[in-house]
Amino acid sequence: MGGFQEQFLRGLETTVLVAAISGAFGMLVGLAGAAAKLSRFRALRMIADAYTTIVRGVPELLVILLVYFGGTTALTALVGSYVEVSALWAGVFSLTVVFGAYATEIFRGAIQAIPRGQTEAALSIGLAPWQTWLLVILPQMARIALPALCNLWISLLKDTSLISIVGLSDIMRIAVVGAGSMRDPLTFYLAASALYLMLTSVSLLTFRLVERRLLAPVH
């Protein structure tokens, strides 16, 4: 493959990095979104509803294009001279927004699956609301949410390939460049497939192990 092995390795690093950062931020957005959806305040609920409905109804590619090209235009207007948003951060931002929307739904469902008695019991033994959340709700919710989160993480890993369209040097981008310069698309795209398949397989196995550890007694 003419020295592309090393490049693929760097692409792999970028893919994992982008997915990990977006996944971590996306979890935070998801928690905030779920809290907003279950909040007493109508305005918060409406904002969270609008967020998840819009983001989940629009292609991920479009979100990336909007953030990348829109971000560049906005920054250029702001600074006064041409500034290009980096593909990496535009990608991380877009995938955080997408991951967050789906995670909101997963967390909301998982929290609602916890019997109300748990909260009542926690409050009755004198835990403060934040302690109730941290010690009673979150650990139980994590167990219920885990299988769905695993699927979401795998979608995220695969969606990182879309950022290559705006120029991120991830696995996909290396494959495109390699396929073009070596005139051998079959080999390069098969190599990229193998790398992605490896990533998703490792993720699946890891989640299985964690799941077995936590062994949720529900369903």
Add this chain to the structure above:
Amino acid sequence: MNIALITESIATLLGGVVLTLELTILSLLIGFVLSVPLAFLRASRSPWLSWPVLAYTYVFRGTPLLVQLFLIYYGLGQLAVVRESVLWLLFRDPFYCALLAFSLNSAAYTIEVFRGGIQSVPPGLVEAAQAIGLSPTKIRLRIVFPLAFRTVLPSYANEVVGMIKASSLASTVTLLEITGLARKLVSETFAPYEVFVAAGAIYLALTFLASRLFNLIELHLAGVPPDKARRPWLLKLRQAR
């Protein structure tokens, strides 16, 4: 943000809706036809029947659709077998490449959705069908599949919405569906916000209509009369989100 430009863009981008729908509906249809028999194989107790199908769904669900699309669009032409056969007339065209990639990908997801449904059908119903002398094929097509389909309809609806969104990848192989037109329009107008927001609005309308349609089908299959279905539908939609 320029509202007039957004409405103008929507008018232009509506020209891409036909191609988006064409790709989506054809891929879903081909995916559906492929996935019904394969889901039965996948649900089979014999590993010889189930594992090859699992390998197929595992690979297609474990790699990005973009890679699959590029593999077909750029890679197939490299094979002399394809280039020298009649198939080349088809796969020279980006439309058929996208259609093939989307259909195979959609089939992989649909197989796993249907498998879940098939396995959830109570064995008593199958035994009852056997007892009255129905053939195995008839049992599958008339008893098991309709019941399985009803059970997994919400998941299948998600797959349909996912396909509408995934069809946007066709823009990467030069097809001018909604996203392709939007990218072209952005390069002409240099107004990425307005154009991509307009495209987003169109997709949102399409995915909303698709999920509404499936809600209605779900209620219809559950036997709710249309006049009573009007209000519960709104409720259901809220729950589904």
